[in-house]
Amino acid sequence: MKKAIALILGLTMILAACGCCADGVQELIPIVFCLDWTPNTNHTGVYVAKALGYYEGAGLDVTIVQPPEDGAVLMCAAGQAQFAVDAQDTIAPALDRDDPLGVTAVAAILQHNTSGILSRAGDGITSPRGLEGKVYSTWEIPTELEMIRYCMEKEGADFNTVKLIPNNLTDEPAALRAHQTDAVWVFYGWSGIRAEVSGVECDYWDFASLASELDYYTPVILANNDFLQRDPETAKAFLKATAQGYAYAIEHPQEAAEMLIAGDTTGSLEDARELVMASQEWISARYRAAEPAWGRFDPERWNGFYSWLYKNGLTARDLSGTGFSNDYLPEE
Amino acid sequence: MKRRSESIRDKLLPAGAFLLILGIWWVLSLTGWIPQYMLPSPVDVVKAFIADFPNLMSHAWVSVEEALIGLAIGTALAFALACGMDRFLNLEKAVLPLLVASQTIPTIAIAPLLVLWMGFGVAPKIALVVITTFFPIAVGLLDGFKSADADAVALLRSMGAKRGQIFRHVKFPAALPYFFSGLRISASYAVVGAVISEWLGGFEGLGVYMTRARKAYAFDKMFAVIFLVVIVSLVLMRLVTLLRTVSMPWMGKAKKEREA
Numbered sequence: 122m123k124k125a126i127a128l129i130l131g132l133t134m135i136l137a138a139c140g141c142c143a144d145g146v147q148e149l150i151p152i153v154f155c156l157d158w159t160p161n162t163n164h165t166g167v168y169v170a171k172a173l174g175y176y177e178g179a180g181l182d183v184t185i186v187q188p189p190e191d192g193a194v195l196m197c198a199a200g201q202a203q204f205a206v207d208a209q210d211t212i213a214p215a216l217d218r219d220d221p222l223g224v225t226a227v228a229a230i231l232q233h234n235t236s237g238i239l240s241r242a243g244d245g246i247t248s249p250r251g252l253e254g255k256v257y258s259t260w261e262i263p264t265e266l267e268m269i270r271y272c273m274e275k276e277g278a279d280f281n282t283v284k285l286i287p288n289n290l291t292d293e294p295a296a297l298r299a300h301q302t303d304a305v306w307v308f309y310g311w312s313g314i315r316a317e318v319s320g321v322e323c324d325y326w327d328f329a330s331l332a333s334e335l336d337y338y339t340p341v342i343l344a345n346n347d348f349l350q351r352d353p354e355t356a357k358a359f360l361k362a363t364a365q366g367y368a369y370a371i372e373h374p375q376e377a378a379e380m381l382i383a384g385d386t387t388g389s390l391e392d393a394r395e396l397v398m399a400s401q402e403w404i405s406a407r408y409r410a411a412e413p414a415w416g417r418f419d420p421e422r423w424n425g426f427y428s429w430l431y432k433n434g435l436t437a438r439d440l441s442g443t444g445f446s447n448d449y450l451p452e453e
Numbered sequence: 454m455k456r457r458s459e460s461i462r463d464k465l466l467p468a469g470a471f472l473l474i475l476g477i478w479w480v481l482s483l484t485g486w487i488p489q490y491m492l493p494s495p496v497d498v499v500k501a502f503i504a505d506f507p508n509l510m511s512h513a514w515v516s517v518e519e520a521l522i523g524l525a526i527g528t529a530l531a532f533a534l535a536c537g538m539d540r541f542l543n544l545e546k547a548v549l550p551l552l553v554a555s556q557t558i559p560t561i562a563i564a565p566l567l568v569l570w571m572g573f574g575v576a577p578k579i580a581l582v583v584i585t586t587f588f589p590i591a592v593g594l595l596d597g598f599k600s601a602d603a604d605a606v607a608l609l610r611s612m613g614a615k616r617g618q619i620f621r622h623v624k625f626p627a628a629l630p631y632f633f634s635g636l637r638i639s640a641s642y643a644v645v646g647a648v649i650s651e652w653l654g655g656f657e658g659l660g661v662y663m664t665r666a667r668k669a670y671a672f673d674k675m676f677a678v679i680f681l682v683v684i685v686s687l688v689l690m691r692l693v694t695l696l697r698t699v700s701m702p703w704m705g706k707a708k709k710e711r712e713a
Contacts, residue, residue, distance in 0.1 A: 190667075191667055191668055194670075195490065195670075198488075198490060199488075199490075199491060211668070214668070214669045214670045214671075215670045218670065220488070220489050220490075222490055222670065260668075261656075261661075261665065262668055285656075286573055287573050287654040287655055287656065288654075289565060289568060289653055289654040
């Protein structure tokens with residue numbers, strides 16, 4: 122008898138507890154955010170928005186995942202992730218198809234293309250002309266090689282004299298110091314800063330300052346098209362919270378970098394604290410650059426790059442006007 | 454007569470299963486139920502295969518060359534080591550555990566290291582093929598030597614046979630079936646090993662082609678390469694079976710007699 126009473130009491134308590142939960146807490150909408158690579162300072166705003174509860178406040182439960190190699194766009198197109206990180210140049214082949222992959226760039230993480238060519242100081246690769254007769258580590262992406270050829274020819278230099286070797290480098294400054302290569306494409310906010318931090322004397326030139334048509338958007342946040350159509354409000358809520366995360370990272374680089382390191386489940390950043398901090402200081406000033414708001418695309422600049430791709434035979438279709446949208450960003 | 458119809462049935466069954474799967478695949482992609490980027494239609498794959506045939510062949514040739522050279526070196530090394538281990542028990546005790554452990558190293562982790570040590574040429578690719586093909590043959594051979602009829606060995610020894618003679622007349626023939634089983638497994642690994650190593654730095658080969666196709670979101674080409682790798686591996690395995698029949702005619706005969 123006593124046992125039965127205890128059992129009934131216990132059950133009532135459990136039921137009561139459940140009822141209280143269901144009433145008190147709103148159901149969060151699960152969102153999967155797929156990175157383009159291991160966590161780095163490009164992603165800081167997302168980690169901040171998660172750490173400071175901006176997502177939860179917007180009714181979202183955001184999970185950050187890493188893609189299989191080159192797989193972020195596919196994960197997003199397949200609906201395995203609602204959002205993913207990629208770049209305007211690398212999604213071009215995904216859009217240049219009879220049945221384009223169903224993704225749209227909905228926010229620019231950085232306003233400008235901050236990539237360029239890093240080389241050892243003293244080798245004279247301070248401009249595209251300097252690459253003549255030097256060894257360049259390439260990913261063998263047609264767009265990559267065409268951009269270098271274009272910049273060299275602008276200066277009257279001969280691209281065919283460049284010796285190409287495969288790029289399988291992970292630490293570019295160290296590889297330059299060890300003479301594994303003479304020149305390599307880097308994103309300054311990470312590898313350029315790494316050269317500074319590790320004291321490797323380097324030269325650097327970037328594409329955006331040589332040709333405005335090469336000042337495309339990299340990296341960007343992509344969204345799945347079906348998801349955007351089905352649930353635009355959730356997409357907007359996510360981008361609003363993300364914009365808040367980046368706004369915080371712009372104001373407070375050091376605190377934001379700490380949140381990135383703490384949120385990085387791979388643990389790879391903990392060992393590179395100095396680099397993360399220096400990179401964050403550099404990149405925080407460039408998320409929004411001189412624009413009034415974070416994330417917005419300038420259609421002219423987006424289209425300028427895509428028509429450059431088309432003119433140079435890198436896409437079969439003129440992709441101008443496709444692949445991006447400012448509609449899901451918070452109002453200015 | 455009966456056996457003939459059986460053998461026809463044995464060939465028809467797998468062919469039928471293959472066609473059935475192909476049909477389901479085709480219908481799935483035709484109805485658009487599975488988008489093209491997840492599974493391109495078989496027609497697209499065949500078209501990509503034909504359109505890019507010369508390019509595919511030149512890359513395939515590089516991979517096959519790496520696979521064959523690697524397989525040859527792997528076989529030679531495995532043969533030498535297995536003989537050594539059979540001859541000197543202490544060598545076996547010392548080396549066999551290391552050999553087994555070496556097989557648990559993930560290839561994907563050591564491939565970039567091999568490139569770092571040996572450069573971007575064919576050397577690191579061949580090295581990786583050697584590493585992956587070496588083990589099944591070495592272990593197979595070692596088991597084969599051990600399987601030699603102990604009575605036959607004792608008989609030869611009592612007749613004053615030297616170690617080399619025992620090896621030649623008893624142990625080696627006994628080990629041959631084991632050797633060919635190992636070689637068949639290794640042959641199926643060889644091409645895949647070459648392709649994996651090409652993923653991680655190189656200018657030619659099916660692995661490089663695959664990486665380019667992936668970056669360009671050319672899924673029909675991706676699948677065309679997958680099929681090519683399968684076909685090449687199957688041909689290689691078939692060659693091993695042929696080699697086995699040629700070098701051990703008595704096995705084929707024995708099998709037929711048993712069946713009759």
